[in-house]
Amino acid sequence: MKISRRGFLGAGGLLGFLGVDLAPTKAWASQKATSVARGRLTTTICPYCAVGCSSIVTSEKKDGRWAVTNVEGDPDHPINEGTLCPKGASLSQMANGETRLREVLYRAPGASGFVKKDWGWAAKEIAQRIKKTRDATFRAADDKGQPLQHTTAIASVGSAAMDNEECWLYQKMLRSMGLVYIEHQARI
Ligand code: SF4
Numbered sequence: 507m508k509i510s511r512r513g514f515l516g517a518g519g520l521l522g523f524l525g526v527d528l529a530p531t532k533a534w535a536s537q538k539a540t541s542v543a544r545g546r547l548t549t550t551i552c553p554y555c556a557v558g559c560s561s562i563v564t565s566e567k568k569d570g571r572w573a574v575t576n577v578e579g580d581p582d583h584p585i586n587e588g589t590l591c592p593k594g595a596s597l598s599q600m601a602n603g604e605t606r607l608r609e610v611l612y613r614a615p616g617a618s619g620f621v622k623k624d625w626g627w628a629a630k631e632i633a634q635r636i637k638k639t640r641d642a643t644f645r646a647a648d649d650k651g652q653p654l655q656h657t658t659a660i661a662s663v664g665s666a667a668m669d670n671e672e673c674w675l676y677q678k679m680l681r682s683m684g685l686v687y688i689e690h691q692a693r694i
Pocket residue numbers: 552553554555556557558559586589590591592593594595
């Protein structure tokens with residue numbers, strides 16, 4: 507059926523005359539009584555983009571392990587007022603995804619394959635390597651005696667999967683070590 511512009515506007519006017527309100531309206535996320543009533547509730551900031559929507563995460567213990575069972579917008583937060591975009595609404599997949607790596611895989615220099623390591627080993631190894639490089643390259647001042655207090659031998663590429671609080675802590679740690687090359691993956 508072909509509708510002319512004049513006909514379309516006329517139909518809109520007729521609907522308004524019949525009492526149908528065509529004005530834009532707000533959509534609100536509804537609190538699911540079932541999800542709020544069970545499990546442990548935690549508020550967090552969506553890590554996916556700079557909007558910074560807040561969500562309420564429901565966790566329940568299943569087979570001895572805590573699992574995310576529901577994610578919904580936080581109605582008390584001034585930014586999103588209970589709403590979440592489709593990406594934010596799928597946040598539970600980040601915690602529950604079947605393909606998510608859950609253990610450390612390490613490939614030694616020159617090796618052709620990965621071997622599994624525990625988290626304690628990885629944390630210690632990373633800390634030792636950072637300290638060694640930082641101490642060997644830290645410059646308190648340049649050749650003219652101007653203060654530098656930095657190292658240019660270590661760079662950091664941040665992650666969009668970090669939330670507000672993690673980013674704050676991460677920045678504190680990097681700046682205290684003297685890093686100046688601090689980037690975010692969204693700018694690459
Ligand atoms: S819910 Fe959507 S709009 Fe809000 S922070 Fe997450 S990705 Fe961004």
